[in-house]
Amino acid sequence: MYTYTKERKAYRIWCVNLNQRDIAKLAGVSSATVSRVINNDPSVSAETNKKVSEVIKKYGYVQNAVARNLRLANTKTIGYLVPDISNPFFPAVLGGIERICNSRGYDIIFENTDEDEEIERKAISSLLRFRVDGLIAVFVRCNQADLQRIKMMGIPVVLLDRKIEYTEDYDYVGIDNIGGLYSIVEYLYKLGHRKISIIYGSQDITPGYERLNGYKAAMKKFGIAINEGYLINGDFTEEGAYKGVVQLFSNDELPTAIITCNNLMTMGAYKAIIDMGIKIPDQVSLIGFDDFDFATHLVPPITVVSRATSEMGKLAAEFIIDRIDGNTSDEPRRVFLPTKLIARGSCSLGKL
Amino acid sequence: MYTYTKERKAYRIWCVNLNQRDIAKLAGVSSATVSRVINNDPSVSAETNKKVSEVIKKYGYVQNAVARNLRLANTKTIGYLVPDISNPFFPAVLGGIERICNSRGYDIIFENTDEDEEIERKAISSLLRFRVDGLIAVFVRCNQADLQRIKMMGIPVVLLDRKIEYTEDYDYVGIDNIGGLYSIVEYLYKLGHRKISIIYGSQDITPGYERLNGYKAAMKKFGIAINEGYLINGDFTEEGAYKGVVQLFSNDELPTAIITCNNLMTMGAYKAIIDMGIKIPDQVSLIGFDDFDFATHLVPPITVVSRATSEMGKLAAEFIIDRIDGNTSDEPRRVFLPTKLIARGSCSLGKL
DNA sequence: CGTTCCTTTGTATACGTATACATTAATTGA
DNA sequence: TCAATTAATGTATACGTATACAAAGGAACG
Numbered sequence: 001m002y003t004y005t006k007e008r009k010a011y012r013i014w015c016v017n018l019n020q021r022d023i024a025k026l027a028g029v030s031s032a033t034v035s036r037v038i039n040n041d042p043s044v045s046a047e048t049n050k051k052v053s054e055v056i057k058k059y060g061y062v063q064n065a066v067a068r069n070l071r072l073a074n075t076k077t078i079g080y081l082v083p084d085i086s087n088p089f090f091p092a093v094l095g096g097i098e099r100i101c102n103s104r105g106y107d108i109i110f111e112n113t114d115e116d117e118e119i120e121r122k123a124i125s126s127l128l129r130f131r132v133d134g135l136i137a138v139f140v141r142c143n144q145a146d147l148q149r150i151k152m153m154g155i156p157v158v159l160l161d162r163k164i165e166y167t168e169d170y171d172y173v174g175i176d177n178i179g180g181l182y183s184i185v186e187y188l189y190k191l192g193h194r195k196i197s198i199i200y201g202s203q204d205i206t207p208g209y210e211r212l213n214g215y216k217a218a219m220k221k222f223g224i225a226i227n228e229g230y231l232i233n234g235d236f237t238e239e240g241a242y243k244g245v246v247q248l249f250s251n252d253e254l255p256t257a258i259i260t261c262n263n264l265m266t267m268g269a270y271k272a273i274i275d276m277g278i279k280i281p282d283q284v285s286l287i288g289f290d291d292f293d294f295a296t297h298l299v300p301p302i303t304v305v306s307r308a309t310s311e312m313g314k315l316a317a318e319f320i321i322d323r324i325d326g327n328t329s330d331e332p333r334r335v336f337l338p339t340k341l342i343a344r345g346s347c348s349l350g351k352l
Numbered sequence: 353m354y355t356y357t358k359e360r361k362a363y364r365i366w367c368v369n370l371n372q373r374d375i376a377k378l379a380g381v382s383s384a385t386v387s388r389v390i391n392n393d394p395s396v397s398a399e400t401n402k403k404v405s406e407v408i409k410k411y412g413y414v415q416n417a418v419a420r421n422l423r424l425a426n427t428k429t430i431g432y433l434v435p436d437i438s439n440p441f442f443p444a445v446l447g448g449i450e451r452i453c454n455s456r457g458y459d460i461i462f463e464n465t466d467e468d469e470e471i472e473r474k475a476i477s478s479l480l481r482f483r484v485d486g487l488i489a490v491f492v493r494c495n496q497a498d499l500q501r502i503k504m505m506g507i508p509v510v511l512l513d514r515k516i517e518y519t520e521d522y523d524y525v526g527i528d529n530i531g532g533l534y535s536i537v538e539y540l541y542k543l544g545h546r547k548i549s550i551i552y553g554s555q556d557i558t559p560g561y562e563r564l565n566g567y568k569a570a571m572k573k574f575g576i577a578i579n580e581g582y583l584i585n586g587d588f589t590e591e592g593a594y595k596g597v598v599q600l601f602s603n604d605e606l607p608t609a610i611i612t613c614n615n616l617m618t619m620g621a622y623k624a625i626i627d628m629g630i631k632i633p634d635q636v637s638l639i640g641f642d643d644f645d646f647a648t649h650l651v652p653p654i655t656v657v658s659r660a661t662s663e664m665g666k667l668a669a670e671f672i673i674d675r676i677d678g679n680t681s682d683e684p685r686r687v688f689l690p691t692k693l694i695a696r697g698s699c700s701l702g703k704l
Numbered sequence: 705c706g707t708t709c710c711t712t713t714g715t716a717t718a719c720g721t722a723t724a725c726a727t728t729a730a731t732t733g734a
Numbered sequence: 735t736c737a738a739t740t741a742a743t744g745t746a747t748a749c750g751t752a753t754a755c756a757a758a759g760g761a762a763c764g
Contacts (some may be wrong), residue, residue: 067750419720
């Protein structure tokens with residue numbers, strides 16, 4: 001594999017790629033001058049600049065970012081680590097991240113962990129080896145060892161959506177889950193609902209935990225006793241919610257309203273309700289956390305609490321780039337974006 | 353910015369990161385030995401291996417992939433270039449790509465072009481500078497200059513979904529659009545429909561072009577004259593399809609069936625039909641290209657032609673990695689996955 | 705005309721890695 | 735017993751870049 005050539009020594013040839021030395025030779029200048037031209041160094045004379053630029057263009061020279069990154073000790077990349085690409089929330093956030101990164105000259109290295117701790121560790125290792133300049137992460141369960149290592153390497157982290165231990169030490173972009181659930185319960189309460197069920201998600205992650213707790217707190221605030229039978233674990237999945245709703249309706253005491261804690265579960269609950277032949281909103285009201293594309297097209301359109309996903313991505317990207325540039329005080333920046341209740345047609349007056 | 357220290361010279365310090373030389377010193381061996389341990393070179397003795405491994409672990413050494421990539425002239429990355437991350441098709445494909453890449457040790461650099469040629473050119477440049485080992489691309493309009501440059505650099509390309517000029521020179525993963533439309537028209541024909549309208553997408557890209565042409569070819573095959581008034585440009589968007597359907601129904605001669613050419617347009621058409629108070633499938637039949645989550649739970653459930661999105665990603669990733677490894681003949685591999693008609697409830701017998 | 709300063713370009717080098725080649729110690733074989 | 739072979743490790747170097755420092759030439763100024 002190690003082959004010497006007369007002019008250039010190569011392990012595996014980068015095909016026909018020219019480097020700055022080649023361009024220098026072709027243009028009759030030194031490689032330093034070529035580098036200066038490429039980096040718009042003002043000390044280069046107009047004449048030289050033109051000469052070199054023409055050679056670069058003529059021969060289609062493409063800068064080698066690998067070497068550049070090694071020399072500069074940065075990579076102009078940020079890592080985006082998500083637990084589940086099939087959840088539309090994450091591509092939506094990616095859209096926002098991408099927009100900011102693109103305008104600031106950063107590229108994105110994408111990692112999906114499939115909610116698996118082992119894969120997550122590998123993904124983090126990979127990102128560290130790559131020397132990403134920053135990391136936007138939705139951790140499954142990032143252990144302290146990994147976190148410590150990231151910190152030691154001086155790589156800034158912005159936590160997204162899910163909180164983890166010591167979240168307060170890091171920049172964070174999330175939403176006001178408690179407030180979101182409060183607005184849902186308030187909305188249902190004012191419509192007259194008292195028998196309010198919630199299909200909640202995994203309690204291991206903060207969105208799951210906070211939303212259920214937000215529900216409980218709001219119920220308490222409005223003086224409604226919590227019926228344990230109305231609390232159903234839907235595991236943040238469509239199937240989980242489907243089964244949960246079927247189970248819910250096998251009980252004697254039926255709820256008049258159902259809250260679902262993410263868009264996948266809203267779909268699952270909707271399907272279950274329709275499949276059981278129950279009418280929304282006449283027989284039961286449905287309200288979901290997270291808006292989704294088809295919510296407006298279902299019959300009836302589904303009332304939801306929405307959050308600004310793309311905005312979350314933009315903020316996270318801005319936070320991380322500010323941190324990379326050192327444009328921030330040491331104090332972690334923590335943002336909790338407000339949610340917004342969008343009333344459509346899936347909630348009706350509850351019987352008092 | 354250029355600061356010399358006694359032991360190490362650094363431009364900008366990689367924080368506290370140790371390198372192989374540091375580990376070598378700590379373990380009392382040479383840096384070559386450290387490198388050998390890291391790369392599992394069998395020539396290292398068990399004793400040395402253990403000694404070095406312990407130091408690596410103790411000090412949390414993280415390999416620098418930037419330097420490694422420079423030395424090895426590869427990066428173990430592939431670029432994924434898409435025109436519109438907000439279209440659920442692309443994250444769905446990404447899921448498949450990610451799975452294969454993950455198992456084969458490749459990371460993904462993601463680029464979104466927003467259907468903009470200028471952004472696309474920049475994204476391609478960025479990927480080339482990064483020396484991605486391969487590229488999976490859905491080009492907006494990749495010009496020959498860029499394509500030529502990619503080829504010159506020896507970077508293999510797998511085209512996805514959209515074809516471009518000289519597609520036949522590249523590996524390609526797509527679907528059988530012509531066959532998909534044929535099966536739709538055949539299905540409607542056998543139900544007795546003759547007045548068949550199509551809401552088609554952008555003719556600048558092959559999925560738009562081929563689907564419309566597939567419709568025309570199938571219509572001809574079944575001996576149905578094409579009514580120009582039934583051909584509506586819906587621009588592959590929900591709004592476009594909505595307006596298109598409204599326009600369609602402002603004509604005198606109404607169709608008995610409508611074909612939509614992607615899932616967004618299916619939703620738009622559905623909504624328009626519902627909003628106009630027209631009954632599906634009694635007054636008009638609706639059949640869409642591309643399945644989508646809620647197709648089964650609309651009223652009525654929508655009949656569609658589906659394609660295996662995740663499978664497309666897996667195939668593309670396998671193709672590109674095979675190409676990188678040189679495990680393929682020079683002959684381009686071109687796959688057209690079949691589509692599958694899923695009959696639900698949105699098409700009824702047409703009046704003959 | 706000599707000194708100083710500025711502009712422009714060149715020379716040399718380090719970033720961290722992997723490995724060819726050199727070297728040493730250990731083992732084998734006749 | 736000593737040369738030949740093998741095993742294990744060390745030394746030196748190139749990958750392509752950016753830039754500190756050196757150098758050279760010219761302009762400005764007294």
